[in-house]
Structures are given as structure tokens and as C-alpha cells.
Amino acid sequence: MTNSTASMAGVSGGLPAKVQSGNIWRLSIAQALAGANSVVVYATGAIVGDMLAPTPMLATLPISIFVVGMAACTLPVGVITRRHGRRAAFLAGTGAGVLTGLLGALAVVTGSFWLFCLATFLGGGYAAVVLTFRFAAADDVAPDRRARALSLVMGGGVAAGVVGRNS
Numbered sequence: 001m002t003n004s005t006a007s008m009a010g011v012s013g014g015l016p017a018k019v020q021s022g023n024i025w026r027l028s029i030a031q032a033l034a035g036a037n038s039v040v041v042y043a044t045g046a047i048v049g050d051m052l053a054p055t056p057m058l059a060t061l062p063i064s065i066f067v068v069g070m071a072a073c074t075l076p077v078g079v080i081t082r083r084h085g086r087r088a089a090f091l092a093g094t095g096a097g098v099l100t101g102l103l104g105a106l107a108v109v110t111g112s113f114w115l116f117c118l119a120t121f122l123g124g125g126y127a128a129v130v131l132t133f134r135f136a137a138a139d140d141v142a143p144d145r146r147a148r149a150l151s152l153v154m155g156g157g158v159a160a161g162v163v164g165r166n167s
Helices: 003-009 017-052 061-084 086-110 113-130 133-139 143-165
Strands: none
Touching: 017 061, 017 086, 017 113, 017 133, 017 143, 061 086, 061 113, 086 113, 133 143
């Protein structure tokens, strides 16, 4: 990796070890909590979709739209990260996650299937941002700490499966 590539990627072995550790733990916890979003959508999307859909044939459409949202937002997340930094991308993803919850709740209360589909699309966008947490973990620590950082953040993903399943 050249120096310019390293600085673009955000490699900052210059951060104190305590700050690096704090960042890794925050990313791990965020991965666990935010990753539960996907688990909840996959577990309940078809059930809610069946309740709200105008026809039973559309019951699983919200889950498909979630996946489309994730795919559609992956490249824009990369562009935002490159142009404005990870913080901006993480904040945009968090905004999408908040809107997912608010619109999903409103859709259920009002019985709006299409609003629920919009919510799941935004949930996919949120999931696209969550997938970048591991890159932040790898890039923001010293090279000798990368394996541990990745393990902790990916462990947060395992915890997401447990948290989401029990929600």
C-alpha cells in the first residue's frame, strides 16, 4: 500500500492504542445492535408483509426490497465515504436506520404496505452501511492489531444474530 493509498483508506496507526481500542469496541457493539436490524427484517418481514399486502402474492416483497435496498445503497455508501469520510457515511446510515424504524412503525399502525416496503428499502441502506464497519475496524488500527479488531467486530455480527433472534 502506498502512502497516499494508506492515508486515503484511513489507516491511522498514529492513534493512541486506547483510542483504537475504544473505537473497536464501539464498532463491535454497533455491529451487534445494527446487525440485528437485518435479522428482525428477515424474521418478521414476510409476516408483516402478509398482514399488510393487498394480495398474498406480495407478502415477501418487503424482504426482497430490503435486499434491493442493500444492493442499491452499497456503491453510494462508498462514494459518500470517499468524498466525505466514514463519519458522514455512518451518520447517513444511522439516519436511514432511524427512518426505517419510524416508517415501519407508521406503516404497521396505518396499515400501509407500500410505506412498509419503503421502510425495508431504507433498512437495506442501513444494512449496507453496517457492512462497512469491519473495514473501519481494519483501517483504523495499527497493522499488528488488525486481526483482533476484525475478530471483535465480526463477533458483533454473531451477537446480532442472537440479539435479533431474541427480539
